[in-house]
Amino acid sequence: MHTPRKRFGQHFLVDHSIIDAIVRDIYPRPGERVVEIGPGLAALTQPLLARLHHLDVVEIDRDIVARLQKQYSPDQLTIHATDALRFDFSSIGSDLRVVGNLPYNISSPLLFHLAQYRHAIRDMHFMLQKEVVDRMVAEPGSSDYGRLSVMLQYQFHLEWLLDVPPESFDPPPKVDSAVVRLIPKTDTGLDAASEARLGPLVTAAFAQRRKTVRNTLSQWFDEATLRDLGVDPGARAETLSVATFCRLAQAAT
Numbered sequence: 715m716h717t718p719r720k721r722f723g724q725h726f727l728v729d730h731s732i733i734d735a736i737v738r739d740i741y742p743r744p745g746e747r748v749v750e751i752g753p754g755l756a757a758l759t760q761p762l763l764a765r766l767h768h769l770d771v772v773e774i775d776r777d778i779v780a781r782l783q784k785q786y787s788p789d790q791l792t793i794h795a796t797d798a799l800r801f802d803f804s805s806i807g808s809d810l811r812v813v814g815n816l817p818y819n820i821s822s823p824l825l826f827h828l829a830q831y832r833h834a835i836r837d838m839h840f841m842l843q844k845e846v847v848d849r850m851v852a853e854p855g856s857s858d859y860g861r862l863s864v865m866l867q868y869q870f871h872l873e874w875l876l877d878v879p880p881e882s883f884d885p886p887p888k889v890d891s892a893v894v895r896l897i898p899k900t901d902t903g904l905d906a907a908s909e910a911r912l913g914p915l916v917t918a919a920f921a922q923r924r925k926t927v928r929n930t931l932s933q934w935f936d937e938a939t940l941r942d943l944g945v946d947p948g949a950r951a952e953t954l955s956v957a958t959f960c961r962l963a964q965a966a967t
């Protein structure tokens with residue numbers, strides 16, 4: 715018996731039709747390097763291992779790590795007993811397929827952490843709080859559109875795969891969930907210096923959502939420059955497309 719730990723966001727998948735659907739969407743093939751974040755009681759680990767010969771897992775809960783060590787041989791499972799937020803995913807290798815039913819309390823910082831390793835990643839499949847997936851895939855003009863949408867859409871192709879109700883978990887979370895696929899873009903269109911400017915610019919633009927870019931981006935642009943770049947100085951960040959943010963990052967100095 716394992717008592718679920720709230721502080722580690724433990725909601726274990728118990729709905730086999732959902733587990734099957736996720737594994738089908740991942741479509742793991744022998745020889746692939748798959749890394750699971752938060753294996754928990756192995757609801758996904760087990761069917762993944764049935765299709766692969768080996769899996770890397772990153773798990774923070776020492777009791778769960780001990781269970782997994784008893785259940786699986788080191789040939790089957792390489793267990794990284796650590797915090798995924800501090801884990802160097804590139805240490806495992808390249809062309810990684812990262813999967814997981816993520817702890818919802820750390821999902822946004824974890825997505826930003828993983829984005830740093832996107833060059834070592836082939837794709838990612840995650841169960842997340844539905845509200846976070848709404849924000850990830852949101853289009854300009856929607857109230858869900860924000861820093862998470864721009865930064866992730868800039869770096870990844872995103873695909874909403876399926877909705878998952880609370881009853882699919884034990885204990886059931888208080889929120890709806892969804893599974894999403896992220897595929898790193900091979901060419902984001904920005905050079906390294908412009909890319910380094912994109913994050914601070916997007917953060918500043920959305921820090922005060924109700925203010926116009928004339929105010930929020932004043933440290934980079936005057937009104938005339940914004941107009942030259944095709945941006946209305948009276949616009950709010952939530953109306954600017956990802957392509958516009960990239961244009962601003964290229965022009966900022």
Ligand SMILES: C[S@@+](CC[C@H](N)C(=O)[O-])C[C@H]1O[C@@H](n2cnc3c(N)ncnc32)[C@H](O)[C@@H]1O
Nearest residue numbers: 722725726727752753754757774797798815817
């Ligand atoms: C929502 S549960 C999913 C468990 C299992 N994969 C399933 O689908 O039933 C989240 C898992 O992530 C683990 N976890 C929580 N925070 C973590 C962190 N910072 N780093 C690594 N694992 C973490 C939890 O201990 C738990 O096993």
